[in-house]
Amino acid sequence: MLIADATYVKSPPPSMILRSWVGGLRNRLIYENHTLIQVNVNLVALKCLTGVVVLVTRVSFFRKAATRMSLTPDQYAMLERFAKRPRMMKSAWFLDLDGVALVEEHGNVFVSREVEQGIRDLDAQGWSVIINSARFPLSIIKSIASAWLSIYEADIPAVLLNGALIGSFKKQEDEVVFEEVAAFPLTRDEIEKLVLGIQEALGASISGGARDLAFFFYPRDWRKGEIVWVPEGTHIDSVRHKYRNASEIVSWSFSELRERMFEANICMAAQLIEKESDASTEQEPDALQSFQIRNPWDFFMTDGINKAAGSAIIAEKLKVCLADSAGAGDSKMDTFLAKVGLAVRVGHGKDMDQVKKEIPFWGIHETLDVDGPPDLGEAMRSLAVLLRVHSSSSSHHENHS
Numbered sequence: 001m002l003i004a005d006a007t008y009v010k011s012p013p014p015s016m017i018l019r020s021w022v023g024g025l026r027n028r029l030i031y032e033n034h035t036l037i038q039v040n041v042n043l044v045a046l047k048c049l050t051g052v053v054v055l056v057t058r059v060s061f062f063r064k065a066a067t068r069m070s071l072t073p074d075q076y077a078m079l080e081r082f083a084k085r086p087r088m089m090k091s092a093w094f095l096d097l098d099g100v101a102l103v104e105e106h107g108n109v110f111v112s113r114e115v116e117q118g119i120r121d122l123d124a125q126g127w128s129v130i131i132n133s134a135r136f137p138l139s140i141i142k143s144i145a146s147a148w149l150s151i152y153e154a155d156i157p158a159v160l161l162n163g164a165l166i167g168s169f170k171k172q173e174d175e176v177v178f179e180e181v182a183a184f185p186l187t188r189d190e191i192e193k194l195v196l197g198i199q200e201a202l203g204a205s206i207s208g209g210a211r212d213l214a215f216f217f218y219p220r221d222w223r224k225g226e227i228v229w230v231p232e233g234t235h236i237d238s239v240r241h242k243y244r245n246a247s248e249i250v251s252w253s254f255s256e257l258r259e260r261m262f263e264a265n266i267c268m269a270a271q272l273i274e275k276e277s278d279a280s281t282e283q284e285p286d287a288l289q290s291f292q293i294r295n296p297w298d299f300f301m302t303d304g305i306n307k308a309a310g311s312a313i314i315a316e317k318l319k320v321c322l323a324d325s326a327g328a329g330d331s332k333m334d335t336f337l338a339k340v341g342l343a344v345r346v347g348h349g350k351d352m353d354q355v356k357k358e359i360p361f362w363g364i365h366e367t368l369d370v371d372g373p374p375d376l377g378e379a380m381r382s383l384a385v386l387l388r389v390h391s392s393s394s395s396h397h398e399n400h401s
Contacts, residue, residue, distance in 0.1 A: 070375055071382070078366040079379065082342045083386035085324065085365065092128035092320045093119075093380065094159070094311055094327035094336050097135055100346050101328075102144065103373055109143050111151070114377020119151050121384035125391070128318060131158040132307050132327070132336055134268075134299065137165070137178035137222035139245050145169045145176045155179075157318060161218055162333060163310025164267035164301045166317075178222045182313055184305045185220055185265045194269055194300055195258045201273060202231055214239060214272045215257075216246075219264035224248075227264075229257055269300045299333070308335035323364050326383065328376050330359060337361035342383075344368045346376055 095101050101115045111119075119129050129152060131140070137160060148156055149171060156169040158178075167180040186194070202213050215229040225247030230239050233251040240249045252260065261269075307329075315322050326342035327334070337343040343363030347355035349371050361367075370376050 070371065071379060075368055075379075076382065078342075078368055079383050080386050082326070082366045083383060083390050085341070087321070087324045089321035089324060090126070090128065090319055091324045091326075092130050092157075092315070092318070093122055094130050094132045094325065094340060096327075096329040096331075096334050096346075097131060097133040097140075097144075099330045099348065099373075100376065101373060111144055111148060112373035112377055114374045115380065116151050116377070118377040118380025118384065119148075121381050123152060123154075125384050125387045127384075127387075128157060128320060130311075130314060130318075131156060131160070132311060132329075132334070133158070133160055134162045134333060136161060136218045136226055136268075137167075137169070138225040138247065140169065141176050141178065142245070149176065157314055159307060159310035159314055159336075161268040162299055162301050163305045163307045163313075165218075165220070165222070166310055166314050180220075180222070181317060183220050183265075183267055184302050185267050186261075186269070186300065186302045188262060190300070190302060191258065191261045191266065195254055195261070198257075198271065199254060201271060212239075212273070214243075215269065216272070217261060217264070217266050217269040220267050221265070224264065267301070271298050271300075306335045307333060308339050311336040311339055326363075329361075332358065332360065334359065335361065337363065339364070341365040342368065344370060344376060344379060346370055346372060348372055 095115075101111055102109050103112045122129060133140075137158075140158070140160075145156070149169065158168060159166055164184045165180065166182040167178055169176055169178055198213070198215055212235060213231060214235075217227055217229070218225075219227070226243075226245055227248045227250060228239055228243055228246045230236060230249065230251050236249045236251060240246065243249075311322065311327075314320075315325070322339045323341045325340045326344065327336050327340040328344040328346055329337050330346040330348065337345065337359070338361040341364045343361055343366070345355055345359040345361070345367065347359070347369055350358070352369065355369055368379060370379060
């Protein structure tokens with residue numbers, strides 16, 4: 001019985017064990033290899049699908065853009081090269097206002113519809129949009145600040161008075177206010193030279209047959225707005241009609257002008273001499289800023305301050321990298337264009353030689369020339385789309401690398 005049982009349960013021959021073991025191993029290897037192959041196939045398919053989606057998105061974007069925009073293929077290529085650059089810090093778009101972001105219609109000034117959408121799209125990509133303008137805070141508050149805050153839905157960082165006043169616009173209960181971050185007033189010596197210069201210019205303008213001289217200055221206290229000095233009290237009414245943004249029109253003596261400027265802590269001043277030929281035709285007041293198209297050398301800030309210096313200061317405070325940022329301007333005052341990675345020069349339909357003469361700045365990486373606010377807005381929107389596409393593509397490659 002024991003023998004019979006032992007015979008019944010005896011182990012299989014070694015050759016059978018070996019064949020069974022090899023067969024099992026073979027099946028297991030086939031299964032695992034099949035699984036590995038299937039995973040790889042799925043991964044490749046996923047990558048291909050992502051690539052197709054990105055390609056279709058790009059093709060669709062460029063096809064739609066080409067039907068509605070005046071930007072050339074080379075200009076799109078510039079935007080794409082800039083969008084693809086690696087960024088280690090925050091980026092921002094520095095935006096001049098008059099003639100660049102703003103348009104005027106029937107005496108009303110507002111942010112261009114295309115630029116407004118560009119601001120929204122860049123904000124969605126995490127970019128800051130920074131005002132960089134010669135305007136004074138009260139002028140912006142009275143005209144566009146409320147509308148801009150509804151677009152941006154955050155405090156609006158700003159470089160104002162050609163870099164002399166830096167801060168942000170924000171909602172405070174039911175009103176918009178300006179909060180200063182830094183200011184660079186003129187020194188007493190600089191003010192002394194300014195007043196002496198006014199006296200000399202006034203004498204030259206009278207002997208040269210000039211019609212009028214006006215001197216604008218902007219106190220550090222933003223609530224005081226813009227003060228305009230004229231040499232004769234008889235000119236006050238005509239100047240008030242022409243420059244409606246001004247808070248005050250005065251005709252002090254030179255000694256009082258000097259003292260008032262000392263007290264006011266002036267951040268910027270501007271001098272305008274209007275010749276007889278300029279006044280030959282009566283014109284309606286310009287709803288845009290009074291000094292929008294004036295000679296930039298008629299503006300006075302403390303030594304070393306301009307829009308580029310102001311941009312560097314606010315960029316440091318906001319942890320923004322200028323070389324990874326963009327900017328748009330339309331005059332020699334827009335010195336910040338030479339400090340950003342992508343410079344957009346708004347030429348207002350002028351030929352290229354004239355644009356280079358009037359806006360002699362090139363971006364660190366790319367320089368794009370556009371005609372006006374509508375094309376600028378489309379460039380901003382295009383960059384936002386490209387940033388989104390390349391960000392998605394980079395995230396995918398990182399997840400599967």
